[in-house]
Amino acid sequence: MLLTRILKNDLGGQLLLIALLITTVTVALLNLAVPEGHALHISTYTVTLLGKYLTYGLLAIAVDLVWGYLGILSLGHGAFFALGGYAMGMYLMRQIGDRGVYGNPDLPDFMVFLNWQELPWFWLGFDMFWFAAIMIMLVPGLLAFVFGWLAFRSRVTGVYLSIITQALTYALMLAFFRNEMGFGGNNGLTDFKDILGFDLQADSTRVGLFVASALALALGYLSCRYVMNSRLGRVAVAIRDAEDRTRFIGYRVEHVKLWIFTFSAILAGIAGALYVPQVGIINPGEFSPLNSIELVVWVAVGGRATLFGAVIGAIAVNYGKTYFTAAIPELWLFALGALFILVTVLLPRGVVGLLQQLKRKQT
């Protein structure tokens, strides 16, 4: 009931969710049920790759929520993604137990290497999944809340906001690169063994993570659509189009912005948490400002303020990246650069906008 109400008048969303359902079921079946070597078998590598794309899709939705509907161009969403990833990485690190190189049951390898005697306080509790799961949402959410509360209250907008979000992720990158921070420094967290008792290398775990990512993406999409269909969503669009007028009418602009921004950061954190067990590593490189800008272009390619466009953009650009970097690596940056320019100059509303325009012409 709720589902039909949320997806009313959202053809793109309906198609996206149906496609997502079909893909998930097919891929899972073709990987697990069809024997290896069969023509229809989908390799675990592909499953993991698709799972990674889906987490990127969720991240793109988070960005679209604030950029498309709220008009805030965040160049720091990579930070929320990475923080969620680190929270998950810490849980996975603790699951290694005494199977590390140094065989220390209490300390992760890098701490033994740095001669640390005991676990720092901020690592406590991460051996329990429920705690890690809370932290995955709490840490990015809290950061976004504090940052947003400061920024929106003092009415930092537009370009200034973009630049300080970039400064935020840059500062975090520098901080996480330091060994003294206790997050593995340069190398980050890696060599994970299992999650919730399942072996991370096993096919079934990989498929499980893929299905979880698909589920998260679907739920994320529905919740974003739900928020945007609500009164809060309409106020958000009003703020995007005319902030001052909305304020003069009597809405608490800061509150609306703050809640949506925080919600978006939590989504990004969840995406990061699902990303880490699939790629098997999280390092400070995820905080790099380049990553955060890159994910803005996924949304731009797909089409702003459509949500499903963001998912399409994320998957398309990342498929292109995987293809190019393997086949002709020199060309990838040229292609990405050209994509940035062409989309902003020629396709301000992205691929989805182009399709809508074509459809309107036909009718």
Added chain:
Amino acid sequence: MYPRTQFKHDTENTFWRNLRLFGLLIICTLNLPSLAADIPAAPDKAEDKLQLTGQIDTEDEFSHALTLLRGKSFKDKLKAIDTLAASRNPKALHYLKALLEAKLYYRKDDQKIIIARRADKGYALIDPESGENLGTVPKREIKKITLNNAMRRALREKIASLSLSNPDPNVRYAAVDEMLSSRSKGLAATLKTLIDQETNSKVRKLMQVGIALGELDGDKPAKLSALEYLAGNLHPSVRNRIQSMTEDPSEDQAVVTAARTALKKIEDKVYFFNTLETLFFGLSLGSVLVLAAIGLAITFGVMGVINMAHGELIMLGAYTTYLIQQAFPGFNDLSILLAIPAAFIVSGLVGILIERSIIRFLYGRPLETLLATFGVSLILQQLVRSLISPQNVPVSNPSWLSGSLQINSVFSLTYNRLYIILFSLLVFAGLYLILKNTRLGLQVRAVAQNRAMARAMGVRSGRVDALTFGLGSGIAGVAGVALSQLTNVGPNLGQSYIIDSFMVVVFGGVGNLFGTLVAGLSLGVANKILEPWAGAVLAKIFVLIFIILFIQKYPRGLFPQKGRAAEN
């Protein structure tokens, strides 16, 4: 024919012998001002004879000392070092220096002492007296002359005192400095005999410090007056000596108090100069930031365009420097001067190209310019990687940029930092004058304040936009030339400066050149002040957090624009 040649041969021989004698004489008198002074005035002939016999004597002693050096006893070797140094023979210095560097060996077959350096196969031999190359021999044919710490100490002293008679004042200065640092015994006495002949005031002054240091071992009044003289002196051995005096229980109470005052004075001075040095480092870092950011201040501040490719325009400037150096390999000192206008033109033209082909379609949509120019930056980076090299390229520094201006022993200004401060101020002044005093500047400001009105007054806004963007980009290129002298030049050069540049512009207040200057310099100084106790990375993080918080309080920066322009 035959007798004639014989005769000629003979005269030649005597001529050379005379010349050699004359040379020895000159060397003796030159090297031995003190010894020469001791010789009583005598008729020419007598002096000649005296010198001659003296020389023969020392020659004998000299070879004897060399024999001792080959022996096993360190005591004998120490004596040999004394003799060699006392011989005042210029050749002795070669032996002593090689011995100190542990490169002195002797050949096992003919017992000749030689200098040996490790070569491809075995050891390359050099004659210590003539510097002639004696070929390479395997290791077993030579034996090292071993030395102990007492010998090393003696060697350092002797080498220093031999160098004191060098005609070059810089060598003499270094020799006195070395003697002060090694705190050799009898230092004051040696210096006292030498100070009267010293002509260079700098060397004299250092000698006086040495003499005063010696007087610290004397009686109480001598100590007190020496302490008074040495108070505030920054030479490290003065500081160490006085420090040890304050902790010495056997010293007289008045002396200890005087020493404490002197030490306090020295420490105050050191602290002062350290602060000055931090300030200097901060200013030079700040001027790098100003240089990198000032082009951005124009494109971002005046035009409202977020140019993410700004860093890559800086990189293009640095690469232009590299290419010009490659094109004129012999003119290292001058090519950088040529690189400045070249980089301005290259980056400026690329900037105009970017503006005409992309940015002009995006005016009024600052966030979109951010994305598009980011695309441009990726393309430029990859272009450099593909066309030149993905690795860093070597950019050499002209000779007038290396070295430093030594103010005193704790404070020196390196020339490259000094020049970069001057250079960035110059660029700033030039840009300021262009914007304030030229027709282009007037038009730029008019378009920035009110585009429609400026157009109505006949300003061709498209052309002004292109030129402004070109100007900002050209300045980025010039910044690249300066940066090529300070950091590695590679495809990623621009990326590491772009965020800092934005921080500077935002902190200073958009649309305000002076704000950029103040912001850049103060951020640089803040960074360097934080660095000693927080480390370089943490200092940077603190500065970033500070800016993030500062923007919350003052969303429009240090010097916000006032009036109508601020409302857009």
